[in-house]
């Protein structure tokens with residue numbers, strides 16, 4: 001294109017010791033990009049949405065112009081630049097947000113969203129057409145626009161670089177469970193934005209409740225893994241056993 005990219009590879013001898021171990025859960029959302037279990041949250045930027053009008057205008061202009069003319073080439077270049085600007089601002093936001101979280105926490109739990117499934121499945125198949133296709137498409141577009149998948153990848157390598165880790169947890173019921181009494185009910189979720197427990201009356205922002213539950217699910221998973229999991233033998237140990 002009209003631009004060069006430079007990538008720099010670095011090598012580390014040692015992973016620096018973790019000075020302040022800290023665990024946090026994250027709830028991903030459309031209105032709030034990410035809500036942390038400690039109450040912090042990040043507003044989304046949706047660069048595509050923001051530039052959509054400008055893009056549509058340029059595309060209409062291109063359609064009116066004579067093909068292969070100088071003017072149409074000019075418009076095409078403008079469109080390319082706008083797309084690049086959208087991609088750049090998305091990446092910039094994701095880098096800043098993931099860096100900030102990775103700097104402040106060592107173990108980060110996120111919902112296992114299966115992003116690729118979510119963004120592919122709105123229309124469903126011929127045999128099994130999707131429900132609420134239009135709403136889901138809107139949500140899916142926001143998810144792609146906000147780049148959740150890329151965000152998880154960045155967060156993961158930034159945490160690992162300093163000895164921490166990103167752990168995906170089963171997100172079933174994280175939005176419907178009361179963090180105070182454990183009551184699980186769809187009715188706990190009064191609206192999209194607020195959580196109010198029908199059993200004990202606990203109420204809070206729904207995304208924050210989701211993040212607290214992700215943290216709890218993650219801690220439970222780690223506790224189970226430590227006590228119960230059977231670890232496979234390493235290749236070296238297997239070899240030793242076979243030889244003796």
Ligand SMILES: [Zn+2]
Pocket residue numbers: 178179180181182183197198199200201202
């Ligand atoms: Zn409750």
